[in-house]
Amino acid sequence: MPYVYRCRQCRATSTPGTRHQAEDARQEHRDNEHGGLAPDGERIERVPGSTRHPDGRYVNTGAVLVLLMLLLVAECTARITSVAGR
Ligand SMILES: [Zn+2]
Known part of the structure; x- marks a missing residue:
């Protein structure tokens, strides 16, 4: 306010x-x-x-969720490529 x-x-x-x-x-x-x-x-x-x-002082929840999804995709990609490389 x-x-x-x-x-x-x-x-x-x-x-x-x-x-x-x-x-x-x-x-x-x-x-x-x-x-x-x-x-x-x-x-x-x-x-x-x-x-x-x-609410501007709080972290944007949507942005945090997008970041978490990107990290999840990156980790899955890394696991898949490391398994495929064996
Ligand atoms: Zn007055």
Whole structure:
């Protein structure tokens, strides 16, 4: 959940969420606290240390499976060629 909305005027920060949720928080904050106007210094920021995708920090399972299959094929090929070479 990588985005927060910050209002420097109020020193307020929304709870982390999607970009869309941060934009909703911005609109709600503008309406409730600033009479619908955009305060100076407001911004939508990515949360430091977060990735673009929530699961991006984890290893891609599909890539690991492909690598394991390649190793299996390589080992079988090596066994077959070593048996055939005797
Ligand atoms: Zn504000």
